[in-house]
Amino acid sequence: MRYIAIRFVRSLVTLWLVVTLVFFGMRLAGDPIRIMLGDTASPADIARVREAYGLDQPFVVQYVKYSANVAQGDFGNSLSERRPVTDVLRERLPATLQLTVLSMLIALLIGIPAGLIAAVRRNSAIDRLIIAVTFVGQAVPGFFIAILFITLFAVTWGLLPSSGRGDWRYLVMPVAALVWGDLASIARITRVSVLEVLNADYVRTARAKGLRRNQVLIWHVIRNALVPVLTMLGFMLAGTVAGAIVVENVFAWPGMGRVLQNAVLKRDFPLIQAVVMLIGIAVVIVNLLVDMVYGIVDPRIGKP
């Protein structure tokens, strides 16, 4: 428990450092008022609006104000949407959660057994097939796969809607495109990990003491082989957010990926900061969960 608490505090510090970095980095990288007013605004207009938003004040003053507001749960108003950023996030988060959670679950449900089978049947035809498929999955960009899916399933065969958010039919292609990359990573790392565990002394011992093949696989191999897969899950979440930006764009899915993309393009500071914080919190939570599961999978982890 103390281990988890320490990790939690560390994560909060990391999170705040990231938000601070974004706060100053974005302000050095561009001016939202210029973008807001476009290329027909006079210097006087720009100065007037910059003052109205308090962006004429020194960065440090802005930072102190921002920190004080966040501490009170006020994340500010989106500069481009003119409403609280929390409203924007509340509206858009479900769409992204729907895509990412579903795709990660499917990727895990297919990827882990696929990796396991490939490892257990090493050098067999099925192993080669799984390797080949996952190789393609990792090599071909999600963007290309997405366009290919649309061309085949929407334009050529007319089976699925090309884009947008609606009933389950709208979910199929974007989820498949996200699963595509994640699945390959999970299957390949599971395969490597299982192969390593299969050669471990304790597996040989387990077999030697007369356990059945399936018992060895479930209680000794899978359990130990899952540690690196779990580690990767934490990273994958951040990767899935990046993947969601691409997939949400291609499939016109109104989620957080597009919020972040538009916010960056418009230098919508409060919105960018809130999205980064939200992603950070999600990564922290997933990593904490992974840490807790570590303890279950491998009791040695977390003990002094």
Next chain:
Amino acid sequence: MKSSRTSSLLTNDVTRRDLMRLLGVGVAAGALGVSGARVLAQEASPVVGDRPEITIGVQALPATFDPAVDYSNVSLRTFYSIYDYLVEYDYLGGDTPGMGSELIPSLVTAWTEIDELTTEFTLRDDVTFHDGSKLTANDVKYTVDRVIGPDADATLTSFTTSLFPGFASVEVIDDVTFRIITTAPKQGLVNTFAYGQFWVLPQAYLEEVGNEEFGRNPIGTGPYRFVEFVADDRLILDAYDGYWGSPAAFSKVTFRVIPEDATRIAALQSKELNIITNVPPDQMLQLANDSSLVTSSLPLANAHIYMFNTNHPNVANKLVRQGLNRGFDRKAIISTLWQGMADYMGSFQIPSWGDFYNPDRDAYAFDVDAAKALLEEGGYNGEEIVYSTLNGYYVLGVEVAQVIVASWQALGVNARVEVVDQWAPDETTMMITWSNDLLPNEPSHTFWRIWGADGIAQLYGFWTPQDARYNGEFGETLLTSSDQAARVAAYQSILDIWDDEAPAGILYNQHATYVEQAGTGWQPYTIYGMDLR
């Protein structure tokens, strides 16, 4: 210099514009599964129940529907259906449908110049907002005052003062009469109210709900009323049957946001959409071969240009700038990169400006020898020329910059492209891509507000005309004289100086591109706004 001018009064007779609209509806309805006979029957009835629906795929939608906040190509496209201007251009008039430039009444029926600073307008008395409340002159005054009046809200950002130079106040005479007062005589004033942000907004509703809520749930006087907006997903509008003009052509309009070009095209091909916008020129050629689709492109009221910072020592000599202007082949760029979907411009002028357009003017004739001679005469000696262009903002902006720089390198110019991610020129900038509006009718409200004495280029100090007559007698004549011939002559003198001092180079007048299902028959205009009336 006092003069008086009154526009033609709007009548309730069916105009040619109305007929064309109805014909447009007929074709569109046919494509959407509604019989032509039924649509023709609509002509007799102002309120129609069985109109077709239409779905349009766009690359983006505005983040808010307050015209005082969002002024962009994507907002202009949709606001055109929700709100009305005081006057508008007769886009369907003239030789080329969609390119008409004559001013016609819209919310006002007439305007009269009271004196050189005051113009009086008369509103229609049958206009209602979508909540049923009546439009009055107070709404017009409120629309202006909330953004550029003495107590204006500085966060209402789209009404930049540069777009309304010399605007003083609105004076309400009675419910249907108001006067617009300027600080100096201003020819072309009425044009200001036919484009841009000047949509008339409801005072009572805005005061009741506030700016933020208005941006999320707007009402206007336009042919369609706002129903639903899901950010980055869709905007739904319904026909407003209390509309004062011709009935809306469609019962429901859905704008679907599909940012990726390939997906937008696929959605059209799979018949999920009726029309798509912003189609890349290379895709237009490919789609033109599909018999189930119709492609259309029309010159947009906008030109891509680049602006020089004439203070920068590397481009301070006008002969160097002239040499650079003539040192690449615009026509080749138009025929290759743009696939012909852009028009060559010899200077800051377009044919629809009538007498103001001089077809013989050509400041950009491609001539390698002339360009080299100008550079040499201007003392160019290998200084670096950095061409700044925006990343992903202007269609083909980076590709065109690369071609231009390669052409200059072939002349021996030490040039390179710099890709920047926002339009923020400063003293270190040598030149940067830009776009300038080419609004119909005449140049005083479009050229002058960018390049005039109070225009952006001079305000930023990137260029100060060396010939004092530019801001002086020529500028004054263009803005204030009631003698049209004198104004035309003044504009030609202005362009002589502008071409000679070369504070900028025009690239081309790019086209807006659309693809629709065959039989839709929708007519694009030269503006970003989509007319679905």
